[in-house]
Amino acid sequence: MSSATWRNFFTYNKYAQITARAVRQSLKESERVVAEKRGTTALKYQQWENGVGGPQVLLNPEEVKKVGKSAAV
Amino acid sequence: MSALRLLSSAARRAPSTLAQQRRGYAEVADKISLSLVLPHQAIFTSKDVVQVNVAAATGDMGILANHVPSIEALRPGMIEVIESGNASKKWFASGGFATVHPGNKLTINVVEAAPLESFSSEAVRANLQEALKVAAGNGSEEDKMEARIEADVYEALQHALGSK
Numbered sequence: 001m002s003s004a005t006w007r008n009f010f011t012y013n014k015y016a017q018i019t020a021r022a023v024r025q026s027l028k029e030s031e032r033v034v035a036e037k038r039g040t041t042a043l044k045y046q047q048w049e050n051g052v053g054g055p056q057v058l059l060n061p062e063e064v065k066k067v068g069k070s071a072a073v
Numbered sequence: 074m075s076a077l078r079l080l081s082s083a084a085r086r087a088p089s090t091l092a093q094q095r096r097g098y099a100e101v102a103d104k105i106s107l108s109l110v111l112p113h114q115a116i117f118t119s120k121d122v123v124q125v126n127v128a129a130a131t132g133d134m135g136i137l138a139n140h141v142p143s144i145e146a147l148r149p150g151m152i153e154v155i156e157s158g159n160a161s162k163k164w165f166a167s168g169g170f171a172t173v174h175p176g177n178k179l180t181i182n183v184v185e186a187a188p189l190e191s192f193s194s195e196a197v198r199a200n201l202q203e204a205l206k207v208a209a210g211n212g213s214e215e216d217k218m219e220a221r222i223e224a225d226v227y228e229a230l231q232h233a234l235g236s237k
Contacts, residue, residue, distance in 0.1 A: 005218070006218050006221075008218075009215050010218070015222065016167070016169070019168045019184070019185075019222060020185035021223075022149070022200070022222070022223040022226035023149070023167040023185045023186070023187070023226060023230070026192050026193065026196050026197045026230055027193065027196070028192065028193045028196075031187065032196075035185070035187075038112075038113055038185075
């Protein structure tokens, strides 16, 4: 944690995700594919009003599409 | 008068503690129970090991049996586990926490870790160049800080891979 000034920009959680992503990107090709899947997060949300649900919105569709549907790990 | 009584009771207590602390040199009698876990995998679960070397944010440290209870944040770096004798296994971890519990237990929680053999030096070198370019470029402060953090990880990885 040499550049300790990251505290001005990120929470610890974000910092941990950045370092984890860096480690995953440095693995050998065979292991990297499996590891990258661990890094993706997909969020869907739906606004409800008066008992009726609105459309389900995917928060980051491009990233999820990049990984694609995978067989069971 | 009370001083004499204090002295005699202390003398009665002393020999027992001395006997507990006697250690041999031929083989390590005390081991610490290590649990090294990732969110998706448990590398060790309550395994008795001799020594664990971690890269704490406050400096590198080696943890032996009966360590004082402490909580240490880890920086991206190497975790070395010495199970018995001279054999040691090394992992590179992205960061997390090492907690020594009372009762001779060590728990290391990291987000991402892999054995050193799983890393590719060329990938690390390319990633480092990329990150340094972004860090020195003219993006937003946030992007540059992100790149600076990644560059630190890659530099630590290079150091770990180089000193295998």
